[in-house]
Amino acid sequence: MNTITSNNAVIITIGNEILSGKILDTNASYIGKKLGEIGISPVRSISVGDVPSDIQWAVKEACSAADIIICTGGLGPTKDDISKRAVAGYFGRRINVDQEQLRIVEKKFRAVGYNKMPGNNITQAEVPEGAEIFPNSRGTAPGLLIIDGATHFFMLPGVPDEMKGLMTDHIIPYLRNRLQKHEIVLSRTIRTTGIGESRLAELLQPVLGNLDDPEVAFLPDPLGVDVRLTTKGKNREEMLQKIQQIEEDIIQIVSKYVYGYDDDTLESVVGSLLKKHNLTLAIAESCTGGLIGDRVTAVPGSSEYFDRGVITYSNQSKIELLGVDPAALKDKGAVSEEVARQMAEGIREKSGCDIGVATTGIAGPSGGTPEKPVGLVYIALSDKFSAVIRTLQLQGERSRIKQQTTQAALNFIRLRLNDKNLYSN
Amino acid sequence: MNTITSNNAVIITIGNEILSGKILDTNASYIGKKLGEIGISPVRSISVGDVPSDIQWAVKEACSAADIIICTGGLGPTKDDISKRAVAGYFGRRINVDQEQLRIVEKKFRAVGYNKMPGNNITQAEVPEGAEIFPNSRGTAPGLLIIDGATHFFMLPGVPDEMKGLMTDHIIPYLRNRLQKHEIVLSRTIRTTGIGESRLAELLQPVLGNLDDPEVAFLPDPLGVDVRLTTKGKNREEMLQKIQQIEEDIIQIVSKYVYGYDDDTLESVVGSLLKKHNLTLAIAESCTGGLIGDRVTAVPGSSEYFDRGVITYSNQSKIELLGVDPAALKDKGAVSEEVARQMAEGIREKSGCDIGVATTGIAGPSGGTPEKPVGLVYIALSDKFSAVIRTLQLQGERSRIKQQTTQAALNFIRLRLNDKNLYSN
Numbered sequence: 104m105n106t107i108t109s110n111n112a113v114i115i116t117i118g119n120e121i122l123s124g125k126i127l128d129t130n131a132s133y134i135g136k137k138l139g140e141i142g143i144s145p146v147r148s149i150s151v152g153d154v155p156s157d158i159q160w161a162v163k164e165a166c167s168a169a170d171i172i173i174c175t176g177g178l179g180p181t182k183d184d185i186s187k188r189a190v191a192g193y194f195g196r197r198i199n200v201d202q203e204q205l206r207i208v209e210k211k212f213r214a215v216g217y218n219k220m221p222g223n224n225i226t227q228a229e230v231p232e233g234a235e236i237f238p239n240s241r242g243t244a245p246g247l248l249i250i251d252g253a254t255h256f257f258m259l260p261g262v263p264d265e266m267k268g269l270m271t272d273h274i275i276p277y278l279r280n281r282l283q284k285h286e287i288v289l290s291r292t293i294r295t296t297g298i299g300e301s302r303l304a305e306l307l308q309p310v311l312g313n314l315d316d317p318e319v320a321f322l323p324d325p326l327g328v329d330v331r332l333t334t335k336g337k338n339r340e341e342m343l344q345k346i347q348q349i350e351e352d353i354i355q356i357v358s359k360y361v362y363g364y365d366d367d368t369l370e371s372v373v374g375s376l377l378k379k380h381n382l383t384l385a386i387a388e389s390c391t392g393g394l395i396g397d398r399v400t401a402v403p404g405s406s407e408y409f410d411r412g413v414i415t416y417s418n419q420s421k422i423e424l425l426g427v428d429p430a431a432l433k434d435k436g437a438v439s440e441e442v443a444r445q446m447a448e449g450i451r452e453k454s455g456c457d458i459g460v461a462t463t464g465i466a467g468p469s470g471g472t473p474e475k476p477v478g479l480v481y482i483a484l485s486d487k488f489s490a491v492i493r494t495l496q497l498q499g500e501r502s503r504i505k506q507q508t509t510q511a512a513l514n515f516i517r518l519r520l521n522d523k524n525l526y527s528n
Numbered sequence: 529m530n531t532i533t534s535n536n537a538v539i540i541t542i543g544n545e546i547l548s549g550k551i552l553d554t555n556a557s558y559i560g561k562k563l564g565e566i567g568i569s570p571v572r573s574i575s576v577g578d579v580p581s582d583i584q585w586a587v588k589e590a591c592s593a594a595d596i597i598i599c600t601g602g603l604g605p606t607k608d609d610i611s612k613r614a615v616a617g618y619f620g621r622r623i624n625v626d627q628e629q630l631r632i633v634e635k636k637f638r639a640v641g642y643n644k645m646p647g648n649n650i651t652q653a654e655v656p657e658g659a660e661i662f663p664n665s666r667g668t669a670p671g672l673l674i675i676d677g678a679t680h681f682f683m684l685p686g687v688p689d690e691m692k693g694l695m696t697d698h699i700i701p702y703l704r705n706r707l708q709k710h711e712i713v714l715s716r717t718i719r720t721t722g723i724g725e726s727r728l729a730e731l732l733q734p735v736l737g738n739l740d741d742p743e744v745a746f747l748p749d750p751l752g753v754d755v756r757l758t759t760k761g762k763n764r765e766e767m768l769q770k771i772q773q774i775e776e777d778i779i780q781i782v783s784k785y786v787y788g789y790d791d792d793t794l795e796s797v798v799g800s801l802l803k804k805h806n807l808t809l810a811i812a813e814s815c816t817g818g819l820i821g822d823r824v825t826a827v828p829g830s831s832e833y834f835d836r837g838v839i840t841y842s843n844q845s846k847i848e849l850l851g852v853d854p855a856a857l858k859d860k861g862a863v864s865e866e867v868a869r870q871m872a873e874g875i876r877e878k879s880g881c882d883i884g885v886a887t888t889g890i891a892g893p894s895g896g897t898p899e900k901p902v903g904l905v906y907i908a909l910s911d912k913f914s915a916v917i918r919t920l921q922l923q924g925e926r927s928r929i930k931q932q933t934t935q936a937a938l939n940f941i942r943l944r945l946n947d948k949n950l951y952s953n
Contacts, residue, residue: 122570124561136549145547150573181729181746221730305646392825396818396839412839414821420836
């Protein structure tokens, strides 16, 4: 078995539609993450169009920067798919139709009800001379590997599902087996919400100061800021301790904003808290339109604690499904503290759940007034202790307001269940 | 005013966290799209980490491939933000603190309640010698432009909102004013759902055959395939006609799968159909958990036709909110044609809406049985004519199953409202 001595990699994604922004390139990100998990570091990621000379430029630059290159896109059956020829040309390899691969492709088409394979799919059985073939269980274009000196050049289809299947089933195991044991990379992400990047960096300055190892990165996003600690080395125990020490120092300062770690999501953390306290949840959404329900039910097993939700867009539905007082709607308006409270109490009572949460607000772009501008949102939470309400004034587009409201509502549940004066541990 | 004679561009995105896949690079895609709108074509997109030599390699390659370079990331206040120094170094420019910029940054911090600006933010007032400054109304790091010979090198912050604001307010107008009038680019996207890429390409082969102009691209995604027609030239009228002709030929063959064009979304098309027929909609979701509601309410003004939704995750909620027969739940199970039908009829009756749509299925990863595997989904639609039900057997992860079910449910409404035997035009 050949070994790979360098643990640098370059990712190439090919497609006019990537460059022109018609499609968002999610492949490079996925591949970077997967490589990182086995200690391989991408040093560049390059996108070029379906242009042979541009593809060959990318291949040349990639080969001079790393021994491992993962290239996606342009392997499909349509006319704009030219990657295989361009890459084979760079390495001076001829292209042949692989008979076994041809049988596999034909069989796949029969399995989905074709009598005859669409003729353009014969290209999917074309293989550069000497290339290794990795079967694609989710589609017709196989993965390919060209080895040229120290260079390991992988070609994968651009369809994200197929690329992911090939990475997980074949490419990662292949690389893991052949990598010389290099230093390992450990990292830990501390996930926060409700505080901005600058303020977080300032609060953490005494701890992070001129810290070199672990390396610290702030990753802001509209819903929160992740703080990522990364260290490299050979002694896993020492490395873990180093990260843990800093992590504890960070938590001491900003604990209230920290909702989880690594792959935790706010909805998974809320789900775990509900299970821990043996509580059930019901939701009444107006301006969020179902997005809270969507996030809560993104968690496998959420049916254990999530009983139901209602999306009460009209006033009439707020009255019928939640028992909101028509007078409150008339006097205070649908977007008001009073209606938010009645919605949360209403869904809690009618569902018999332990926790009721409600949102009402003006998501825009129209519907705002000087007194109640776009972005004004009320979130209410009702439990056996009381009903509590938060008022937000958000900025941005409709989708952003829905997202931020949803994030704040989930965080509201988290903070409530973490309140030791109410819910003991 | 200097003019720009080449309409090629390179996009550079800087950040370790992009390469490692910790954050998804959406900036390159957005910039590519915006440049395309004014006839500028990105020829490469390059991502590198926060490493001076890698940044300088990217700058060198970019400058040799294009005259317009847009670079994002690494302008923030934290220690890992080193782009400005690396780029200024490449162009041999010193870095100075710009006093006016410093006052602006300090003022921004006072405006959000700081007595004193966090000290690390002084870097946000640092400007490479001779660079032009573009104010950032959404954050503290301004946009910068270094002109070096024919090269126009723009630096923008990596935070997507701030980058977008600068692109729209400053960079695009700047470029538009200075571009020599080149050929224009027109494109048209035909959006389909319910048919695979291979089958679509095969059906369209007689029309698209060896077509060179307009250029055709198939853009598959788990929820549908877009067919994009692009043509370049100087005579807008002729170009429009050319695209229109092919578009008509395509529609003739695959009309039933085409739900819209360009920026249309399936939910916006469904909304327009509901408004056109003056109909109201109510939704009962089980396995989709609120995602249909979220998509329906993503459309501004959806409150005109969307009255309410319920997310009935528990059996009890299906009985209470929709009047589903407990015997049906017991005998047929919550995931059954019968319960789907009762859910759709129930939400229609209880809401008084014209159209009721319901989903019930097994989103996984657990909960499947040999008779009812993960991915089995029923979608029901009830209107004044009848109740109709579709059975799907989907593949993939929980989130994929929720998304595909939502897409199929919206498409179900679209096809129903387009049925000329039921709803006249």
